[in-house]
Amino acid sequence: MVEVTATPQSSLADRPVQVQPDTLFRRLVKRDVAGSPFVVRLEVFDGLRLVTGPQDQPLASCEAERWYVGPGMQRVPIREGRVRGALFLPPGPGPFPGVIDLFGGAGGLIEFRAGLLASRGFAVLALAFFAYDDLPRTLAQLDLEYFEEAAELLLRHPKVRGPGLGVVGVSKGAEVALAMAAFLPQVVATVWINGTAFLHGNPLVYKDLRIPPIPYYTERVIFTEVGALDNSAIFADPRDPAYSASAIPAEKVRGKVLFVVGEADRSFNSKLFAELAMARMPPESCRLLSYPGAGHLIEPPGSPLCSISSIRGTPRPVVWGGEAQAHARAQEHSWQEIVQFLELHLGPAATMKL
Structure with a gap:
């Protein structure tokens, strides 16, 4: 053993x-x-x-x-305008392809994926959007102008190569990433990991636009034998015409989107949401990686499977799902695909490797 x-x-x-x-x-x-x-x-x-x-x-x-960072990596705390986060820059003069990295409903600032991506030659902004520094403690709504400000800040950096950038997001961060791809012309390559194609829980606002969320049905929460919350059934069916106004307009996406799905995701039906988004997009603009046995938290290779964990804002631990071997294989394969996707659509990154 x-x-x-x-x-x-x-x-x-x-x-x-x-x-x-x-x-x-x-x-x-x-x-x-x-x-x-x-x-x-x-x-x-x-x-x-x-x-x-x-x-x-x-x-x-x-x-x-x-x-989680290669030799010579520079980490720069970001506190400019409303934007809060940390910028990871590879060694050397650059310019490097720029990427914004987003996590989900736990909030705060999570940097390990940004460090690993930067160690592969990208300039990566790990971006917080609530429950960090002076940002709101809870997520009442998604203000897309905040994310637009972050994109413009990253592209202004002298070591970042424009004119477009990439976005990587998981869970709530994937929802934000798809909305950024739909509305912000700066976003040309999007990696969507186990997210939704509809607003859920919180509305999105952008200038004069407001997209309402799909409601939660909290009475559908399943309590597992260890007392954890299985939220896989709490969403209304997004295919119901009553919720069409909650859809992120994926047909407006100008760039490319890589959808990464764990078929054993117990947070929500990620594969259904990916398929609904792709149905609105030209086939050449999107690609689906779907992994049987993989759970919600698909992370870089070597990360242990987290099938249940506590999360800020919930009274009990949350079930994420996943089978150990299948999940590990999904992380190994998807990471290589993600790096190649970003290099293909943002241009070659620096040659350093971690």
Whole structure:
């Protein structure tokens, strides 16, 4: 048996999941991406061990460091106008293709994917949009002008190569990314990971436009045997004509969109939303990667499957879904496809590799 533990070297937020009541549903996320690596210890035992004790000695062991930024990477805190986030710049004069990186309903600022993308030669803005710094603590609405301001800020940077940029988003961030692709001409390459093609929970506003959300049916929440929330059935059927006004107008997308779907997503029916968006788009402008057995949180390769975790704003842990091997394969394959997609439509990135 191989037992893997990850031991970060710095902040409390980076502590690994412990199988104890107070940390049972904690998600392993690297917070201090520029300061220290995760230290992964691999131990090989003779036979299966569900729990190891001091009497169990491994046959062999080793440690490996998991870094999230390459050598010479620059992290620049962003606090300009309304925009809040962190800009990751590869070493060298540039210019580099620009990418905005968005996460979902947990809010805050999550930087590990931005660091990894920047380590592959992109200038990446990890963008917060609520529950961070002086941004609103809760998400009442999506103000697309905020994201437009972020896009313009990134493209003004002397080390960023225009005229277009890419956006990568997961969950609520994927919803935002698709809306940016539909309304902002600066967005030419969009990676949509397990999101929706309709507004849900919060309206979107942009200048004089307001797109209403699909309602939640909270009475449809399923409580699992461990007390976690399965939200896969809480949405109204987006195919109902009554909700047509909530659709993101994907037919207005000028650039290209890569849809990445985990078919075992227990947060919502991501594959249905991807197919509904693609039905409104020219076939040559979009592509679908759909992975049986993969859950909601499809992350870069080497990230452990998180099938259930606590999340800000919910009273109980949330089920994300996914099967370990299938999810790992999806992360490995989709990451290579994402990097190639961004390089194809934004131009070649720098040659450095992590």
